[in-house]
Amino acid sequence: xxxxxxxxxxxxxxxxxxxxxxxxxxxxxxxxxxxxxxxxxxxxxxxxxxxxxxxxxxxxxxxxxxxxxxxxxxxxxxxxxxxxxxxxxxxxxxxxxxxxxxxxxxxxxxxxxxxxxxxxxxxxxxxxxxxxxxxxxxxxxxxxxxxxxxxxxxxxxxxxxxxxxxxxxxxxxxxxxxxxxxxxxxxxxxxxxxxxxxxxxxxxxxxxxxxxx
Amino acid sequence: xxxxxxxxxxxxxxxxxxxxxxxxxxxxxxxxxxxxxxxxxxxxxxxxxxxxxxxxxxxxxxxxxxxxxxxxxxxxxxxxxxxxxxxxxxxxxxxxxxxxxxxxxxxxxxxxxxxxxxxxxxxxxxxxxxxxxxxxxxxxxxxxxxxxxxxxxxxxxxxxxxxxxxxxxxxxxxxxxxxxxxxxxxxxxxxxxxxxxxxxxxxxxxxxxxxxxxxxxxxxxxxxxxxxxxxxxxxxxxxxxxxxxxxxxxxxxxxxxxxxxxxxxxxxxxxxxxxxxxxxxxxxxxxxxxxxxxxxxxxxxxxxxxxxxxxxxxxxxxxxxxxxxxxxxxxxxxxxxxxxxxxxxxxxxxxxxxxxxxxxxxxxxxxxxxxxxxxxxxxxxxxxxxxxxxxxxxxxxxxxxxxxxxxxxxxxxxxxxxxxxxxxxxxxxxxxxxxxxxxxxxxxxxxxxxxxxxxxxxxxxxxxxxxxxxxxxxxxxxxxxxxxxxxxxxxxxxxxxxxxxxxxxxxxxxxxxxxxxxxxxxxxxxxxxxxxxxxxxxxxxxxxxxxxxxxxxxxxxxxxxxxxxxxxxxxxxxxxxxxxxxxxxxxxxxxxxxxxxxxxxxxxxxxxxxxxxxxxxxxxxxxxxxxxxxxxxxxxxxxxxxxxxxxxxxxxxxxxxxx
Numbered sequence: 001x002x003x004x005x006x007x008x009x010x011x012x013x014x015x016x017x018x019x020x021x022x023x024x025x026x027x028x029x030x031x032x033x034x035x036x037x038x039x040x041x042x043x044x045x046x047x048x049x050x051x052x053x054x055x056x057x058x059x060x061x062x063x064x065x066x067x068x069x070x071x072x073x074x075x076x077x078x079x080x081x082x083x084x085x086x087x088x089x090x091x092x093x094x095x096x097x098x099x100x101x102x103x104x105x106x107x108x109x110x111x112x113x114x115x116x117x118x119x120x121x122x123x124x125x126x127x128x129x130x131x132x133x134x135x136x137x138x139x140x141x142x143x144x145x146x147x148x149x150x151x152x153x154x155x156x157x158x159x160x161x162x163x164x165x166x167x168x169x170x171x172x173x174x175x176x177x178x179x180x181x182x183x184x185x186x187x188x189x190x191x192x193x194x195x196x197x198x199x200x201x202x203x204x205x206x207x208x209x210x211x212x213x
Numbered sequence: 214x215x216x217x218x219x220x221x222x223x224x225x226x227x228x229x230x231x232x233x234x235x236x237x238x239x240x241x242x243x244x245x246x247x248x249x250x251x252x253x254x255x256x257x258x259x260x261x262x263x264x265x266x267x268x269x270x271x272x273x274x275x276x277x278x279x280x281x282x283x284x285x286x287x288x289x290x291x292x293x294x295x296x297x298x299x300x301x302x303x304x305x306x307x308x309x310x311x312x313x314x315x316x317x318x319x320x321x322x323x324x325x326x327x328x329x330x331x332x333x334x335x336x337x338x339x340x341x342x343x344x345x346x347x348x349x350x351x352x353x354x355x356x357x358x359x360x361x362x363x364x365x366x367x368x369x370x371x372x373x374x375x376x377x378x379x380x381x382x383x384x385x386x387x388x389x390x391x392x393x394x395x396x397x398x399x400x401x402x403x404x405x406x407x408x409x410x411x412x413x414x415x416x417x418x419x420x421x422x423x424x425x426x427x428x429x430x431x432x433x434x435x436x437x438x439x440x441x442x443x444x445x446x447x448x449x450x451x452x453x454x455x456x457x458x459x460x461x462x463x464x465x466x467x468x469x470x471x472x473x474x475x476x477x478x479x480x481x482x483x484x485x486x487x488x489x490x491x492x493x494x495x496x497x498x499x500x501x502x503x504x505x506x507x508x509x510x511x512x513x514x515x516x517x518x519x520x521x522x523x524x525x526x527x528x529x530x531x532x533x534x535x536x537x538x539x540x541x542x543x544x545x546x547x548x549x550x551x552x553x554x555x556x557x558x559x560x561x562x563x564x565x566x567x568x569x570x571x572x573x574x575x576x577x578x579x580x581x582x583x584x585x586x587x588x589x590x591x592x593x594x595x596x597x598x599x600x601x602x603x604x605x606x607x608x609x610x611x612x613x614x615x616x617x618x619x620x621x622x623x624x625x626x627x628x629x630x631x632x633x634x635x636x637x638x639x640x641x642x643x644x645x646x647x648x649x650x651x652x653x654x655x656x657x658x659x660x661x662x663x664x665x666x667x668x669x670x671x672x673x674x675x676x677x678x679x680x681x682x683x684x685x686x687x688x689x690x691x692x693x694x695x696x697x698x699x700x701x702x703x704x705x706x707x708x709x710x711x712x713x714x715x716x717x718x719x720x721x722x723x724x725x726x727x728x729x730x731x732x733x734x735x736x737x738x739x740x741x742x743x744x745x746x747x748x749x750x751x752x753x754x755x756x757x758x759x760x761x762x763x764x765x766x767x768x769x770x771x772x773x774x775x776x777x778x779x780x781x782x783x784x785x786x787x788x789x790x791x792x793x794x795x796x797x798x799x800x801x802x803x804x805x806x807x808x809x810x811x812x813x814x815x816x817x818x819x820x821x822x823x824x825x826x827x828x829x830x831x832x833x834x835x836x837x838x839x840x841x842x843x844x845x846x847x848x849x850x851x852x853x854x855x856x857x858x859x860x861x862x863x864x865x866x867x868x869x870x871x872x
Contacts, residue, residue: 010288011288014291017295018292018298021295021301022300025299025301025302026331028301029327040302042302056387056430060389060392061392061396062393063393204287204291207290208286208287208290
């Protein structure tokens with residue numbers, strides 16, 4: 001169960017979804033410039049789940065191996081951000097981003113670098129937008145590319161101590177007539193999530209105005 | 214702009230509106246972010262109740278939220294804030310309240326455009342009335358959640374399928390709208406068919422009806438799932454559209470029913486065994502009854518013979534004097550002893566066959582109990598302590614002493630059997646005054662309560678309820694007739710009393726006999742008379758009716774010897790004729806009970822009609838028959854058992870005449 005204190009209300013979830021949408025829109029704009037093609041990104045929904053549940057959730061949806069780009073962030077609230085794709089989609093993404101001019105061998109060579117760069121653009125935009133919209137600052141580490149399954153990505157071990165929470169966002173990519181699905185996950189501990197919730201409250205108050213609440 | 218141009222512009226706008234209206238559009242908006250003004254079309258204005266003239270000049274942007282239902286407004290403000298902050302796409306459903314107060318569901322779809330610096334400048338979009346769709350969705354959602362029914366749709370060749378939240382809940386998966394087919398098939402128990410078949414044979418029907426066992430993903434529980442639906446073939450491929458729901462409960466009930474069916478057989482079997490035992494018990498009882506009849510019949514004939522033997526030896530013995538050879542007397546004495554032993558034997562046979570007559574008289578229960586002490590000690594040989602006590606001023610009761618002894622013995626033996634050879638038997642007698650509500654509806658009055666208590670296994674209420682039923686026994690077949698308690702009950706009822714059982718499993722049993730206090734005091738008449746031979750006189754006429762000539766001769770001989778005037782007949786009809794011929798009537802009718810033609814009872818009835826108040830002495834070895842009214846002798850009627858001796862007959866006749 002998610003503790004009452006940090007469980008996000010409906011409006012808070014909406015607000016976070018919109019903020020991340022602003023972030024991915026900016027990322028899409030950046031990617032458009034990189035690729036020179038239409039790139040659309042959107043985040044239809046968001047969930048807050050336990051690490052264990054996040055691993056199960058992604059395991060139910062994705063049966064093949066996963067590729068993830070990971071960046072840690074710290075500041076007003078700290079945590080770890082993951083951009084996750086099904087492994088089968090990752091070469092597709094690289095091809096879409098680099099254009100279809102490369103040979104298969106070249107794609108393989110470039111895969112790691114291209115993934116890291118794409119992930120960096122998207123995660124950076126999201127986190128920077130969050131920081132900006134919530135009027136706080138965040139610093140980020142350089143991206144890392146990981147492969148594995150839900151359990152390894154969400155650092156589930158057998159000790160059962162994985163009690164952190166995950167902001168789980170679905171993300172739809174549309175690049176060059178290709179539909180690629182992915183996920184953004186933000187692993188945060190309880191205090192960090194509590195702070196995020198407070199900041200969202202402030203944001204909502206600003207947007208709606210006192211008369212509406 | 215010229216007037217014509219304006220008109221042309223308006224005409225084009227109207228045509229566009231018509232096209233949008235036909236497409237389901239309910240209005241468009243154009244939000245100028247830099248100028249902070251909102252422009253809307255006529256339908257939007259109509260929907261929002263905005264004055265048409267304001268459409269062209271533009272409105273303050275907060276007009277966008279004005280008609281939105283207050284519950285949805287905050288959500289939409291946040292979404293618009295996202296757009297103003299740089300998000301690209303807007304796609305929200307919300308309610309709009311029209312000027313007439315009608316609530317409509319709208320789907321607002323919009324997009325922002327950016328300048329060269331990626332700053333949003335315009336936010337344009339379209340409102341579509343989706344009220345009907347929302348209602349349909351609502352009904353579908355409620356149908357699913359209320360019925361626990363989850364929907365799915367899978368198109369041929371796709372690795373994923375569209376599902377409902379309820380579908381995920383039924384399978385214990387995290388709610389989603391799209392799931393890989395492999396995930397869905399993964400919950401099905403190994404060895405079962407896949408929930409979503411990837412290959413559908415061409416010739417297969419259009420149904421999807423099947424049942425599956427699954428391991429629910431969330432809690433690992435094994436459940437039964439039913440799938441219903443259709444295979445829809447369109448174009449080259451097909452779609453599987455259907456529902457699933459949990460049928461575990463129905464399956465469990467089915468299993469329970471099957472179990473019940475299986476145990477039904479076992480129950481029937483047990484019932485058959487029980488019935489078999491009951492039949493066995495009945496056969497045992499019938500056997501005992503038959504043996505009883507047989508022994509009773511034999512005893513009857515034997516008693517007649519013994520009456521002749523004893524009577525004649527008696528006669529001879531009284532005739533011999535001191536001059537006779539002492540060896541003759543010794544031999545006769547031995548013969549008499551042997552005959553008396555034989556008589557005792559037939560008596561026991563009669564007790565066994567329960568055909569001895571009921572002979573109620575006033576009884577001192579304390580004395581009766583004291584007299585039984587030896588018998589009880591011998592009957593209950595095991596390590597069972599026997600304690601008997603009687604109240605000091607115990608009333609006398611009126612009952613048949615032999616039957617009472619039998620009843621107490623019966624209860625004592627039952628108590629012994631209930632204790633498995635170890636325990637304490639307590640027999641207690643006390644006075645009791647019964648008022649309105651006595652046990653078994655016992656009439657109010659004075660009673661003596663004789664209770665037989667054991668420390669044995671006790672009885673369940675079910676056993677108590679059946680304990681008095683004839684043939685009911687808890688003993689093994691062959692060990693009891695199941696008649697013991699029912700005879701006790703019958704005896705108690707006959708004696709105008711009752712019997713009551715108090716018991717609980719494991720806490721022993723107490724059976725209490727209630728017998729009414731005697732009206733007259735007990736007198737041991739027979740004993741008093743037996744010492745002296747009471748003689749009769751010629752003024753006292755006795756009519757003897759007996760079909761056995763030898764017995765009749767013996768009886769008549771005794772009575773004449775005692776001095777009575779005796780007339781005799783060999784059957785009832787002759788006896789009645791003789792009675793009618795007597796001028797002064799007779800004093801006593803002494804008759805056998807079982808006779809060809811008219812029975813002793815019938816004769817007595819007829820005689821008493823002719824001469825009311827006539828004293829009758831029945832003389833029988835086989836008195837099961839109807840000499841008793843309600844199991845008791847009428848006043849002025851008595852009974853003498855065959856074989857009888859000179860002295861007993863003399864005493865009985867005298868006693869009756871003197872009454």
